[in-house]
Amino acid sequence: MTELDGTLTDLARLRSVGEPIVSLYLDVRWADEQQRERVRLFVQERVRQTLAHYPPGTPDRPALDRTLQRVLAHVGQLTTQASQAEKDGFALFACEGLGLWQPMLFRRPFAPELCTDAIPHLTQLARLADDLEPAIVVVPNQAGADLYEVRLGELAAESSLRGFVPRRDRDRFNPGAARPGQRFERQEKDGRHEEAFVQRNRRAAAAEVELRLARTPGAHLVLVGTAQNVAAFERELPERARARVIARLPRPREWEGAGGARRDGVVAGASGAVAEHERAAERRIVDGLVGEALRGGLGVVGPEDVVQAVNEGRVHRLVLEEDFQRAGWQCDRCTALGATRGADLCPYCGGDLHTVQQLGEALVARTLAGGGAVEVVAHANRLHGYRGVGAFLRQTAPTGLRGASPPWPTAPGASQP
Ligand SMILES: [Zn+2]
Incomplete structure (x- = not known):
């Protein structure tokens, strides 16, 4: 389940009895004028071919013509703008008679397609929704965890859960710790004391992650950090949340950077894990389906x-x-x-x-x-x-x-x- 589920269902229920519904998919990654021109030419050519099926005088032609001219204008505008930041794919569904005009930009490119039909063509959009399932990325630490929510291949939210962690150093100069033996005991005690706080923070972070998983059905969990930190955090998760962990990754170096580089790293890490999970899931689904049908x-x-x-x-x-x-x-x-x-x-x-x-x-x-x-x-x-x-x-x-x-x-x- 993704952000797109409602959109997909709404679009799937549309059916035009008059002029057809226009579905347009584009790859909008353009680095130079030549690539922009290729996109414009593709749309112009498909519009020309489409209208050729509706000779002047055909009842549906005027409305379809207006919709297609609007599509051309929109694409013209899109290609004159600087490349949309982090947007690689464009989808549009339009039909004047239905009052439908729904342009959408995504992080992933589409195969170019412009078609007209009584129904919107949704296969490419359904595939995107299905390949870019949401993921919650958790980076556990002593104070709690950093959380990132990646939806449709984009960073949708990030937050830091920070609980209290006592500092050992501060207490170490306590006069009560003067005798050597006592000092050792004191350190041991501080260690246990600190571990209790870390444990409490970990539990709070795990509870928050569980809450977010419940809010995002179908979301996967990606845990990032040292094997030890990740394992300790995972132990605090209830079984049903643990079942949604699809990857445990070491923390990549670029994540230590601030802002953009770290966010890109999070998105890339999560998207890679989701894509790999999806490929394996596809094989299991096909095997399961064929098995089910055969018996x-x-x-x-x-x-x-x-x-x-x-x-x-x-x-x-x-x-x-x-x-x-x-x-x-x-x-x-x-x-x-x-x-x-x-x-x-x-x-x-x-x-x-x-x-x-x-x-x-x-x-x-x-x-x-x-x-x-x-x-x-x-x-x-x-x-x-x-x-x-x-x-x-x-x-x-x-x-x-x-x-x-x-x-x-x-x-x-x-x-x-
Ligand atoms: Zn029939």
Whole structure:
């Protein structure tokens, strides 16, 4: 779960019956005029190609034309500005008829894409949300801990938890510590005394971290420091918080610097740990999904079975390969989706069908709109063998035995919002 979840769900519920929704993704890392020009040309060319599909006189053309001109103006302005500090990717969703104009900048670049469709194209945005899961970075110390919250690849908050630590030196000149033996005892006592404070500070920091984890569902924990400090801090965490630790890192030297260098170091350290965790998680997810599907559990693989599950509103988590490319159809009457080629009429309701060029985008939007999650995974042989798509299913209601229901439910679109 990330900051983007609400945005993704809201966008996924949009559907335009009039002029199409424009989805635009750009890589806005430009070092010179040539790169800016390339971005401008890409958008101009895609706008020209898009409008070519709407000859003058087509009912939706005037509104679409106005939206696209606004997009061109916005991109023109974006490319004349100095490079946005720490912003590498730009996404925009626009449709005049829906009153939609949503530009967004992110820390990670997108593959350039401008398309028009009845639905917004959300795969790239869903992938970003899923790859840049939030992380809480904890650097424990004697007084407590330094905390950093990294969201969508950016430092969102930083704070220092500081408790009291007594200074040993101050007490050492105490006249009571004059005799040699007593002095040794005194040091021992000071040591225990200090350790008690350090322990208390550690507990307070652990409690604060637990609170923040509860506030940020899906956030990972990254612990930074010496093995000893990290282990001592980790012992204070309850089991459920410890389960969210994805990395234990030594403190990099650049973190000792002040301000910008340290913040960049924190973001880089957290992003690296999250990316590595995500790659491993993707493999586990695909293995788990294929295993579940093969033993007839709560998982399906392959476009036909996934489309059916989406139509029935049963997808809990869609798993899609990043390069999934496939056309399908959608029913004009009941909005059911289909993956089969050459179908004439809707097998659910007998309605007319129209072609959906990017079935993947339709599956992503339908899943998100229904409250499901989307996991976009790197191209991997395991899922590719099932044509790049699968889905974990919701637990079916105890009364609705799987397999006992008719092959086509009467209104597949009915369970969709
Ligand atoms: Zn239908």
